[in-house]
Amino acid sequence: MPEISVRGLEMPESPIRKLAPLAVEAKRRGIKVYHLNIGQPDLPTPQCGLDALKKIDRTLLEYSPSQGYLSYREKLCDFYKKFNINVKPDDIIITAGGSEAVLYSFMACLNPGDEIIVPEPAYANYMAFAISAGAKIKTIATSIEEGFALPKVEKFEELINEKTRAIMICNPNNPTGYLYTRREMNQIRDLVKKYDLYLFSDEVYREYIYTGSPYISAMHLQGIENNTVLIDSVSKRYSECGIRIGALITKNEEIRKAVMKFCQARLSPPLIGQIVAEASLDAPASYYRDVYDEYVERRKCLIDGLNRIPGVYSPIPMGAFYTVAKLPVDDSDKFCRWCLEEFNYEGETVMMAPASGFYTTPGAGRNQVRIAYVLKREDLQRALVVLQKALEAYPGRVEEE
Missing domain, CATH: 3.90.1150.10 (Aspartate Aminotransferase, domain 1)
Incomplete structure (x- = not known):
């Protein structure tokens, strides 16, 4: 065998x-x-999303565009404005869950042998996606005694070498629930800028922040717009894990072009899921x-x-x-x-x-x-x-x- x-x-x-x-x-x-x-x-799940599912009256369940429906991407732009994240529909690629967005980010930006620095503990599937892309995760330790706060810059720089290609964060964090401060986000920005790295930012828990402070997204960090890829999903926001709808968002046109090749190879994101997710954006406050x-x-x-x-x-x-x-x-x-x-x-x-x-x-x-x-x-x-x-x-x- x-x-x-x-x-x-x-x-x-x-x-x-x-x-x-x-x-x-x-x-x-x-x-x-x-x-x-x-x-x-x-x-x-929002009732408007469930109603859209129940009222589907199509006679054909066709392929959707590889980048996702334009109407959904347009509505997402309005949604992100609530968080001071200003993007255009073309900056957004709809994916089969946030998982596919992470995988395609790695596939498009990393070569076999490239290294990604990830604070640990970290969402376990990052390792799986890195293996799929032939890349390697290099972890930087955080401790429960310090509430899983980000280590100092020096600890990051100890890991950076000629193979280092990216930093990956999850903010707010899975599994710890930690929320990166403005100082920590600026620290990450400065590292990304200094070493010309990619920043992959998983922000699928954005709606659940308990500090009362303004949310700091990777998309808010100035000077690294072309280095940043934001990962999003409706799974947690709307209790819609099963419809498998996520998004990969970046202002870097070259990244989007590369990601689209993978999107075209898998044909299209879920049709029914997009219908439900788009309708769910109408959920009341x-x-x-x-x-x-x-x-x-x-x-x-x-x-x-x-x-x-x-x-x-x-x-x-x-x-x-x-x-x-x-x-x-x-x-x-x-x-x-x-x-x-x-x-x-x-x-x-x-x-x-x-x-x-x-x-x-x-x-x-x-x-x-x-x-x-x-x-x-x-x-x-x-x-x-x-x-x-x-x-x-x-x-x-x-x-x-």
Whole structure:
């Protein structure tokens, strides 16, 4: 039998989904599983988007343009103006989710062997997309003790060499919920300008910022307009993960031309998804306000609850709907498996994402988990009770000295 490719062997498993079979088996045994492992919002999709889906009366479901429908891109321009992001329809390419936007950014801008600097912990699929493009992720460590703040410039410059081609950020961050400050964004800008790097900025959680401060987008950074590629998606904004609609946005015409070749090869982004996403832009202000307010309350419920559990620590996330928490366990991978395979409290258990999957540094994140606060508060409160009971019963519990 022929051998699997090196690329296929190097492709990492998803830390978010790899435990899914264990959760299925737990449910088969009658155990209720609280899913804290995946960023699948449970809040409703905008009614205007659902109505557009129900009212599709086409007699033909044709290919859409490879760059996405013009009408949708035009409406997106108006949407971005709310965040002081000024772009033209031609600056926007519609993709099959934010994932395809990241992959095509890498494919268009990077050569095999090129290096991308990424603060860790980081969204695990960045590694998968880099492997697909033949590029290499070089991580720069952030720490839970410092709230995952960005390291000093010197730490970045220690990693920069002739192979360094780009910096990738997620802002607000997945998995930590960290929000980069203006100072940190300016620091990144100066590095990009000094070393003539690309800046890939994943901003799919832009709507969920809890500081009250103005949002700093990579598109706001002056002097690096042609270096910047913004990644966006409707998955989290409108609870529309399943329609697979994202966007790649850049003012660099050469990047867009290169990306379009990949877009033409895959023919077109999802037709039905674009119809729903375009209609969802008409969601009333009350929709955004209600969703935002709900996440604010969930964040308080989760973070307060976590930090009341003996031995557990979580910094306060300033954006997105995730946190990384430190647990008093020997190995969070083992603990998460144990919760699904061996533990239940009154017929219930919790499913979390081991944080080790969000690091590339060996041993990093060994006692950490990513938790998504995408459940209603009553469920979050109950999940916290179950988590505390699990930590009390876990045979690999480690007490801090």
